[in-house]
Amino acid sequence: MGRSVWGFWQGVFSTAVLYGSLALFTSILHNVFLLYYVETFVSVYKIDKVSFWVGETVFLIWNSLNDPLFGWLSDRSFLSSPQTGSQITSPEVVLKRLRALATNGPLFALSFLAFWVAWARPGLQFLLCLCLYDGFLTMVDLHHSALLADLAVSAADRTRLNFHCSVFSALGSFSVFLSYSFWDKEDFYFFRLFCVTLAAFSILGFFLVSRMLLHRFQKEVRPRQDEALALKELSVGHAPLTQPEKPVTIGQYLKQLSTHRNFMWFVSMNLVQVFHCHFNNNFFPLFLEHLLSDNISASTGSILLGISYIAPHLNNLYFLTLCQRYGVYQVIRWLFLLKLGLSVVMVLAGADHIYLLCIFIASNRVFTEGTCKLLKLVISDLVDEDFVVNRRQQAASALVFGMVALLTKPGQTFAPLIGTWLLCVYTGYDIFEREPVKDSLVSVPDIASGSGTPPLRLGCFYMLVFVPITCALLQLAAWSRFTLHGRKLQGIKTMRQGAQHGHLIDVKAI
Numbered sequence: 001m002g003r004s005v006w007g008f009w010q011g012v013f014s015t016a017v018l019y020g021s022l023a024l025f026t027s028i029l030h031n032v033f034l035l036y037y038v039e040t041f042v043s044v045y046k047i048d049k050v051s052f053w054v055g056e057t058v059f060l061i062w063n064s065l066n067d068p069l070f071g072w073l074s075d076r077s078f079l080s081s082p083q084t085g086s087q088i089t090s091p092e093v094v095l096k097r098l099r100a101l102a103t104n105g106p107l108f109a110l111s112f113l114a115f116w117v118a119w120a121r122p123g124l125q126f127l128l129c130l131c132l133y134d135g136f137l138t139m140v141d142l143h144h145s146a147l148l149a150d151l152a153v154s155a156a157d158r159t160r161l162n163f164h165c166s167v168f169s170a171l172g173s174f175s176v177f178l179s180y181s182f183w184d185k186e187d188f189y190f191f192r193l194f195c196v197t198l199a200a201f202s203i204l205g206f207f208l209v210s211r212m213l214l215h216r217f218q219k220e221v222r223p224r225q226d227e228a229l230a231l232k233e234l235s236v237g238h239a240p241l242t243q244p245e246k247p248v249t250i251g252q253y254l255k256q257l258s259t260h261r262n263f264m265w266f267v268s269m270n271l272v273q274v275f276h277c278h279f280n281n282n283f284f285p286l287f288l289e290h291l292l293s294d295n296i297s298a299s300t301g302s303i304l305l306g307i308s309y310i311a312p313h314l315n316n317l318y319f320l321t322l323c324q325r326y327g328v329y330q331v332i333r334w335l336f337l338l339k340l341g342l343s344v345v346m347v348l349a350g351a352d353h354i355y356l357l358c359i360f361i362a363s364n365r366v367f368t369e370g371t372c373k374l375l376k377l378v379i380s381d382l383v384d385e386d387f388v389v390n391r392r393q394q395a396a397s398a399l400v401f402g403m404v405a406l407l408t409k410p411g412q413t414f415a416p417l418i419g420t421w422l423l424c425v426y427t428g429y430d431i432f433e434r435e436p437v438k439d440s441l442v443s444v445p446d447i448a449s450g451s452g453t454p455p456l457r458l459g460c461f462y463m464l465v466f467v468p469i470t471c472a473l474l475q476l477a478a479w480s481r482f483t484l485h486g487r488k489l490q491g492i493k494t495m496r497q498g499a500q501h502g503h504l505i506d507v508k509a510i
Contacts, residue, residue, distance in 0.1 A: 015151065015216065016161050019213070021164075022205075023172065025105065025109075025172075025205040026144070027173060028201065029198055029202055031309055032176065035179065036179070037129075039185075043185050044185055045126075056130075056413050056416065058131070059127070059134065060410055064407075064409050064410055066134065067401070068399070070139055070142055071401060072399055074096070074100070074142070074143070075396040077393075091217050094147065094151065097398070098147075099210075099214065100143045101206065102207070102214065104143075105140055105203070105210065106206050106207060108137055109199040109202040111129075112195070114133070115129050116195045117192065142398050143398060146397035146401055148161055148380050149379075149395055149400075154493065154497075155323075155324070159377070162316075162320060166314075166316040166373060167313070170310050170313030176305060176309040177305075179191070180305060253399075256386075260385070260389070262385060262482055263386070263403075265481045266378060266382060267404060268478040269474075269475045270375060271408045272474050273368075273371060273375065273475065275414055275418075276368050276467065276468065277368055278411065278415035278416070279415040280364065280365045280369075284361070285305075286460065288304065291357060291361070291460050292357065308365040311366040312370045316374070323377065328378055329378075329479075329485035332371055332374055332378070333476070335367055336472050336475050339468050340476070342363060342468075345360075346465050364468055368468070379400060381489055381493075382484065383401075384493055384496045385484055388492050388496055419463065422459075423459055423463065427459030
């Protein structure tokens with residue numbers, strides 16, 4: 001009876017739905033983490049400035065190194081050329097990724113809970129929580145992202161997988177709406193219960209979905225293993241046709257990567273994108289408080305906050321249809337131009353147009369996050385190019401995603417550091433001390449007289465508009481040098497499909 005019920009649910013959900021649902025179990029936790037972890041340690045646990053900066057610096061190093069480290073440990077056996085004897089098939093690689101998700105998904109949810117209970121000195125807890133959480137998040141995100149390149153090669157199939165990820169990520173963003181109702185710096189009890197509930201749901205989801213996917217792909221691997229065993233038995237006593245090659249070392253791989261020009265230009269653009277995404281995440285509550293709080297109600301602020309987290313995923317559904325028509329490269333370029341245009345309009349309009357400011361604050365985050373959602377498709381294309389150019393045995397998907405993260409994740413740490421520094425230098429506002437700093441570039445009037453607010457509000461406005469202008473200009477410059485699109489991209493995909501003929505997954509069920 002139990003097996004029949006399990007088999008029924010196996011048949012109901014397609015691979016694309018199951019793959020996309022894994023994004024739900026990550027996003028319901030990660031959105032809450034991004035929104036509240038800084039505020040929790042600064043306002044609730046009262047972390048000091050030195051401990052905060054030390055923790056972020058160590059986090060920067062760990063955050064950058066763990067992606068390529070885990071990617072290398074996962075995919076180093078795929079780097080040799082296909083002439084080295086037995087070839088690893090895509091279903092076997094997929095099973096390896098799914099086992100990693102089945103183990104690390106629940107551990108990621110447990111590490112999320114460590115933030116919301118004070119169990120050590122604030123500085124020590126901040127450092128340990130960040131490193132532990134990011135380690136498990138990296139394992140989950142790395143293998144989930146790599147599956148996008150391993151499950152499909154064609155742009156249509158990858159777009160379909162990404163479509164389902166966007167749908168489930170949008171559902172996961174509702175945790176932001178709910179969190180606003182439970183968040184209270186003075187009474188943390190109900191917010192803790194809320195976080196425990198989210199973590200329990202995530203653990204259960206990772207366990208069930210990864211098990212269903214494992215069962216599905218094990219059925220496909222078994223016949224291929226039997227076929228390989230039969231071929232091996234037939235070849236007993238015969239000399240191998242080719243000599244096995246030595247495995248590729250980390251030094252050789254880095255040299256190969258350094259000559260991959262499209263990879264380097266993409267990383268340059270994505271570094272700025274990661275910075276801008278996390279800048280918006282970290283300072284969104286601050287912009288709401290100092291630019292809009294006197295003019296909008298708390299419920300309006302809650303709606304604006306929720307929309308800014310859900311709309312990027314819904315928008316991505318439309319962006320993906322544009323990608324199918326015009327290509328990912330062109331859509332991303334349009335989004336950069338749109339970001340630049342909206343920011344220039346806001347500069348010309350000024351900070352006193354409240355409704356326009358509301359629209360800009362929300363749209364700035366929506367379009368920036370929307371761009372981030374499309375970049376996995378570009379990285380998957382880079383995986384294809386790396387496979388073809390370097391004649392890999394199997395596409396090293398996790399390693400390519402990990403190397404991208406190595407060079408772009410510093411933007412995640414630079415965002416709060418540069419943002420708080422700019423705010424302090426320009427306005428004299430220190431989020432750690434909540435008092436004006438004497439050495440600010442703008443003279444801060446007497447706060448008691450009520451005239452200290454305009455410089456702070458003006459500083460927030462300038463940060464809000466000039467950061468996206470700077471980011472957009474840098475990104476357009478780098479993106480114009482990226483050539484993996486159009487006919488060249490189609491040629492790369494054709495070559496990969498030809499090289500792995502007979503070893504790819506049948507994606508009709510996707």
